[in-house]
Amino acid sequence: xxxxxxxxxxxxxxxxxxxxxxxxxxxxxxxxxxxxxxxxxxxxxxxxxxxxxxxxx
Numbered sequence: 001x002x003x004x005x006x007x008x009x010x011x012x013x014x015x016x017x018x019x020x021x022x023x024x025x026x027x028x029x030x031x032x033x034x035x036x037x038x039x040x041x042x043x044x045x046x047x048x049x050x051x052x053x054x055x056x057x
Contacts, residue, residue, distance in 0.1 A: 005049050012042030 020035025022028075 005045065009042045009046040009049065012045065013039050014042075016040075016042060 016035045016038030018035070019038060020032050023031030023033075023035055
């Protein structure tokens with residue numbers, strides 16, 4: 001997996017987790033949903049890179 005893509009995926013996952021946690025703490029359902037969406041985006045990026053790595057080897 002490319003180092004930059006890997007770090008982007010982890011950053012999106014972490015940012016999403018923080019946003020979801022803060023949204024739950026303040027009772028903001030929209031922020032919670034945005035956090036979940038960012039986590040899903042990070043998961044998708046990570047999965048894409050894993051697939052690319054599989055075909056490289």
